[in-house]
Amino acid sequence: MVQLSPDTDVERWATCSGYHRDDDSIQGFSHTHLSGTGIGDMLDVLVVPTTGPVQLLPGPLADPDQGYRQRFSDEQALPGDYRVTLESGVRAELTVTERTGWHRYTFPQGAGHLLIDLSHLVADRPGARPLIDEASLALDADGTLTGGRRVHRWAKGRRIYFALQVSRPPDRVVLYGDDDVEQPAGATAVEGKRLKAVLHYDDAGAAPLLVRCALSGVDVAGARANLAAEASHWDFDRVRQAARTQWAQTLDCIRVEGGSEDQRTILSSALYHALLAPTLFSDVDGRYVGLDRQVHTLPQGEAAYSTYSLWDTYRAVHPLLTLIAPDRARSLVSDLIRQTQQSAYGPPVWPLQGVETGTMIGWHAVPVLAEAMAKGIVADYAAAWPAIARRSFDFSTADLANSRGRALYDQLGYIPADKVEESVSRTQEYAYDDWAASHIARAAGAEAEARRLVQRSGNWRGVIDPAIGFARPRFADGGWWTPYDPIQLGHMPRPDWRDYTEANGWQATFLNQHDIYGLIAHLGGDAVFEAKLDALFSAPSTLPANAPPDIAGLVGQYAHGNEPDQHAPYLYAYVGAPWKTQAMVRRLCTEMYHNAPHGIIGNDDCGQMSAWFVFSALGLYPVDPVEAAYVFGSPLFDRAQVALGGDRTLVIEARNNAPDHPYVQSVLWRGRPWSRAWIAHAELMRGGTLSFTMGPRPNLDFGRALADRPPSFGKAA
Structure with missing residues (x-):
């Protein structure tokens, strides 16, 4: 506290x-x-x-x-x-x-x-x-x-x-x-x-x-x-x-060997930052102030929390906690269920000491709950469903700034750019929350609502124009914004009107986290999608004058210093080119983080930038936390030992590792060959040794086969 x-x-x-x-x-x-x-x-x-x-x-x-x-x-x-x-x-x-x-x-x-x-x-x-x-x-x-x-x-x-x-x-x-x-x-x-x-x-x-x-x-x-x-x-x-x-x-939950002294310091610092929030918000007698502004008393052994930067932290901070601190994750999930029940708006957005600030877009407490449920963290998820259902389907309820345009989203399959600002990002993020909410609906026995949510989670298509291959503002009459420039933030002449949330057309094109194979097909298939990713990382790093300072850490038009596309380097694995993920992740780990006062390229946002580094330095990342799978990257350290809770330990080895050896040649899991470019959370939580053999040149065959690509939208490639 x-x-x-x-x-x-x-x-x-x-x-x-x-x-x-x-x-x-x-x-x-x-x-x-x-x-x-x-x-x-x-x-x-x-x-x-x-x-x-x-x-x-x-x-x-x-x-x-x-x-x-x-x-x-x-x-x-x-x-x-x-x-x-x-x-x-x-x-x-x-x-x-x-x-x-x-x-x-x-x-x-x-x-x-x-x-x-x-x-x-x-x-x-x-x-x-x-x-x-x-x-x-x-x-x-x-x-x-x-x-x-x-x-x-x-x-x-x-x-x-x-x-x-x-x-x-x-x-x-x-x-x-x-x-x-x-x-x-x-x-x-x-x-x-x-x-x-x-x-x-x-x-x-x-x-x-x-x-x-x-x-x-x-x-x-x-x-x-x-x-x-x-x-x-x-x-x-x-x-x-x-x-x-x-x-x-x-902090002893992760120990590493190898790498440079600076890199080991960066890892420890990143782990510290990733554990600073959420913060305790209940007294010793169990009393706390809920999002209804009323005083409540917790059951024995429970805790209430504050400072949930959920638009940021659902991506890597909460997945990190499910891996290294499952008991803390369970406590946070129970708290989020209570807050979902108590808030007039349903699932929390950015709660701070008993107040819903409503900051950013979407209602991203839902992915945190769905991820924890998918990973076997025990909680009463069904208790959150009535409030999640209201946020998802009851368009007569009050909208916070974060949830504007819900009715249009439901009716049209997208949010029109001439009606609601940040329409492109809103459409895609609401779609991700629908995907997560469908899992909670199933847990509550609401099968019809779950099917509706799954269908609506495909609304991202409404703002991705396959004709040009970009996320693009779309108007209520169905037409697209022209002339289109992917670096611009908004189609309106007003400098404060944006069609994207802390992003532009380049970054928002890759915002999809849950239906990646659908996005690949929508844009024209594997080869087109891979070329599009290449273009993202090689485009000129120019931004319009009205770009917010949050869009930072540019590699081409990829912005590592902000959250919307931080999973994008890992998307190469979905088109059978994980070696490009390996090269880019290693580059980001070494260029975007430093052992210095200005050592993080953008806002840490309650640990999200730091948690990205922790995962990526270990050699894996949760592209879609709700999928409960990790995509392999490029381990930074020769050896990492991760305490998983209880008496289970995960050891990650990177044999033949070096600064100029970022490429995975082969993988062993528990001593047996592992051809996949990913691993399931349930498998990893068994404990054991995940052994990478690294090299200076790509192994183009590793992870190329369809059967070895990561799952998405609940299914394989």
Whole structure:
């Protein structure tokens, strides 16, 4: 629940997470953060340890001397452990338990103070005042500072509460209300919108000052209970060691040998990033706020979660969890079923701390559920079906931005570009959600609805023009947009009207994940499709002026820095040319990821970019997670050992591997020859050794036969 971290700025798109490595000053340390998203929020309960006169505003990034922000040095970061020295001379150390943030501040000799800034959060736009409409602070009789706020930034109406204790009682506490008005001496509570508290210490340097702060999405009582349960002592080192140990054990699920030192670091970092979200959102007593904005209590042993970046993470993060952390995957699936039942909109889209943000298109909680079911993760999937059915078939229900055009999609077989924006991408992504939903329908015994969903999952054809071989905007009268240019984003003269979601015609042509053989046939067969893929990766890397920054990491017109076509390098396997997949995946692993602050080519989006690397470095990828199969690529390491849960282990060997040996010559599975260019999840979860023999030149015969190509749409080639 707590992601205690430093904040450097709140005004720029580059600091959606609150932190940017190139900034040279720190505002303070807040308790909640997003990882690699394209929209900012959170940054709750900022703590600023400093000396000198009290400053109540952070000041501009360009001039750290104006406010309470401070230059810094000697910054160190490890999983579960952060340390930095501030220019005031304060040495700051941070660690966490599940629901509490722990701080240790070593002040220089003399006076010092802690500022608690409850008005701090990501600005709505540069220079805008934060959108907080109610907040409270109270100093309880036992010295605990409690409070909360309601925020209307990204997650509109999100509530967060806290309970904070310090290891030494302050010499005095001053509360500040709106407009930084100092409250009367001795005041113990204040309400308003922009609230702050300052804890003064006349001799702050006498001993290290510890802070422990618990959060709750329910109420102050929940925060107090979380604090009591997880902070029964003041031993900072014990908490830090426990956090580091837990992360070390978690990251130990994948061990590798070979590759370069940088590549091994990149893998560990990618695994860490892939495990940062979803985040815990239930209190120790099992209470949490659902997407209906009501307080619920969980069954014993269950947990509620937040921060599901589902448009991104259904592709590789959740499939990675089903492989390396099936128990966590089961817990997340049970939570998503509850959220599907509780939300007025049905299956979640981008839920953040009890609020459906509705960000991006489609309702991609459904693929996560269908994938987990296909992989044998036990849950009550049928319980989610009524809400999924409403989202799929009841066009009288309210549409979030993510699901506009559903009725037209159902009636016409596509979404017309002159009626709804992002129509091409919407049509294809709704089709994928239909494919996933058909599996849930079957589990619920709704056979007729399942057949309808399977049929409708072919609606992607409505926006792929076989005459030109591209995804193309189509109008309500059935006509296509002309003149067509695949690099353009929209047919309308308005710069904000796009026919694709964070993509263009090139990238959207390969958006299909579930009916790949249907797409191949639609575009003219194997040879035409292979040539089209070649053209994708070799086209000029030009983009129109109105392209969003998300379209990044271009190889030709393939955009590795964004999600829509991240499976495209693996599509060569479906036309019997997996050696081209092997070459391109190896290239992407080495060119798009680096052991550096700017080491990921695009937004990590709660771990999706990182999970792509983890899978691809192991030598396989889930092109269609619902198919429960992995397409082979090119293993980056000589040997990888993957803990599968229980006592099962998967070993992946790459014999004769080298930077100039990206091509698979042959494969053994459990000691027997394996001619297929893919492997089923159920097979892999048995454990055993998957052995690749690599070479400098392609083996054109491996994976070429129809019988050896990956399955798609529930059937073989």
